[in-house]
Amino acid sequence: MAAISLLFTLPVMADDEVNYDESKVPRFSLPDPLFFADGKRVVNPKQWQKRRGEILSLFEDHMYGQTPAKWGAKEPLIVDSIESTEFLNGKATLHQVRLQLIEHPKSPMLDLMLVIPKQRPGEGKSPAFLTVNFRGNHTVHPSPKIRLSDSWVQEGKKEREQGLVIDNRSTEKSRGIRADRWAIEKIIDSGIAFATWYYSDVDPDFDDGFENGIHAALGKPGEKEWGSIGSWAWGFSRAMDYLETRDDINSSEVAVMGHSRLGKTALWAGAQDQRFALVISNNSGCGGAALSRRRFGEKVTRINTNFPHWFSDAFTQYNDRENELPIDQHMLISLIAPRPVYIASAVDDRWADPKGEFLSGLHADPVYRLLGTDGIGSTTEHPEVDQPIGKTIRYHMRKGGHGVTDYDWEQYIRAMQELVI
Numbered sequence: 274m275a276a277i278s279l280l281f282t283l284p285v286m287a288d289d290e291v292n293y294d295e296s297k298v299p300r301f302s303l304p305d306p307l308f309f310a311d312g313k314r315v316v317n318p319k320q321w322q323k324r325r326g327e328i329l330s331l332f333e334d335h336m337y338g339q340t341p342a343k344w345g346a347k348e349p350l351i352v353d354s355i356e357s358t359e360f361l362n363g364k365a366t367l368h369q370v371r372l373q374l375i376e377h378p379k380s381p382m383l384d385l386m387l388v389i390p391k392q393r394p395g396e397g398k399s400p401a402f403l404t405v406n407f408r409g410n411h412t413v414h415p416s417p418k419i420r421l422s423d424s425w426v427q428e429g430k431k432e433r434e435q436g437l438v439i440d441n442r443s444t445e446k447s448r449g450i451r452a453d454r455w456a457i458e459k460i461i462d463s464g465i466a467f468a469t470w471y472y473s474d475v476d477p478d479f480d481d482g483f484e485n486g487i488h489a490a491l492g493k494p495g496e497k498e499w500g501s502i503g504s505w506a507w508g509f510s511r512a513m514d515y516l517e518t519r520d521d522i523n524s525s526e527v528a529v530m531g532h533s534r535l536g537k538t539a540l541w542a543g544a545q546d547q548r549f550a551l552v553i554s555n556n557s558g559c560g561g562a563a564l565s566r567r568r569f570g571e572k573v574t575r576i577n578t579n580f581p582h583w584f585s586d587a588f589t590q591y592n593d594r595e596n597e598l599p600i601d602q603h604m605l606i607s608l609i610a611p612r613p614v615y616i617a618s619a620v621d622d623r624w625a626d627p628k629g630e631f632l633s634g635l636h637a638d639p640v641y642r643l644l645g646t647d648g649i650g651s652t653t654e655h656p657e658v659d660q661p662i663g664k665t666i667r668y669h670m671r672k673g674g675h676g677v678t679d680y681d682w683e684q685y686i687r688a689m690q691e692l693v694i
């Protein structure tokens with residue numbers, strides 16, 4: 274397979290050391306997305322479709338795992354209940370939709386919170402941001418109208434002391450605790466709908482031997498089957514299945530967005546499911562937008578050790594052997610082409626390797642060009658803080674640390690307006 278060479282000095286480093294020094298980033302070459310496994314070059318969009326299939330299988334087989342075949346196909350989606358009410362002082366309607374994900378007695382329920390602006394363009398259909406959250410829908414806004422999540426929640430010491438969580442369940446006190454991450458009113462004011470769901474509804478985020486969430490119904494995944502990230506990505510597709518049924522949402526204008534581990538999830542969802550018109554990765558880092566071969570900040574070994582349930586077991590064979598991976602994360606970005614992608618970093622979030630996140634966008638550019646888009650534009654250098662760059666592939670590194678801010682949302686709204694609507 275042809276390779277893209279990147280010149281860096283060789284590292285002298287113990288394997289468990291965390292590297293934040295650019296001069297210690299190892300020398301590596303990236304697999305070229307535009308060469309088939311048999312060494313032939315991809316020269317036109319038709320051939321890319323075939324190569325795309327190859328790359329998708331590589332990510333399934335070596336990293337995120339396969340979605341169990343039966344549930345990847347369009348299974349009927351059961352709408353268990355819908356409650357609708359006025360929201361944001363009458364500017365929007367809040368719909369709370371409980372979805373039964375599969376036809377199985379142990380199927381988990383996904384609670385989709387959907388806020389739709391009353392002012393809608395054209396034929397009354399809104400574009401939408403479909404997002405996933407870390408702490409429950411009731412934490413994204415303080416309104417008592419939002420149903421308190423009854424799904425499992427991590428019980429950190431601080432949260433327990435503050436009475437935000439008792440026996441791994443959220444309390445009333447936790448309403449709105451993550452509101453600063455979700456610029457809901459700004460989104461609604463720009464005429465875009467906002468949808469979110471809590472990832473624990475699909476699979477609780479701990480190494481439980483795959484006994485909870487969707488796995489309780491489907492059983493323990495095989496070596497090549499999905500880990501939790503795969504199951505959350507599938508949750509996004511199920512939520513999209515529902516959005517497609519609504520006549521007040523334009524399902525061809527839906528952006529999928531997630532932060533951090535859920536940014537990894539948004540990328541994997543957007544790579545597999547081509548219904549998403551824009552894919553947004555917020556500080557997704559290792560296993561998300563950051564190139565694994567750079568070994569900067571969080572590394573493959575570390576992520577597989579700390580979060581053994583996130584990826585398929587097959588991914589552990591690349592612990593400290595990133596160069597043997599048949600893929601790297603620029604190829605994940607290339608799977609999104611020609612649809613727009615937004616990769617966002619934060620300058621102090623070095624654990625997520627901002628430069629590695631930028632480079633995956635840059636090295637996906639040839640695929641975007643082949644498919645007739647303007648890719649990342651004329652930029653080849655990692656930009657300065659708060660300087661958004663790019664065209665169909667967009668990138669920024671804002672000031673501050675790991676998180677989602679209004680600044681991030683302003684860029685996503687602009688990208689939505691310029692690239693999707």
Ligand code: GTR
Nearest residue numbers: 532533534535558559571576
């Ligand atoms: C960290 C993990 C990262 C990132 C982050 C998050 O502990 O190492 O990969 O996903 O969590 O999700 O906030």
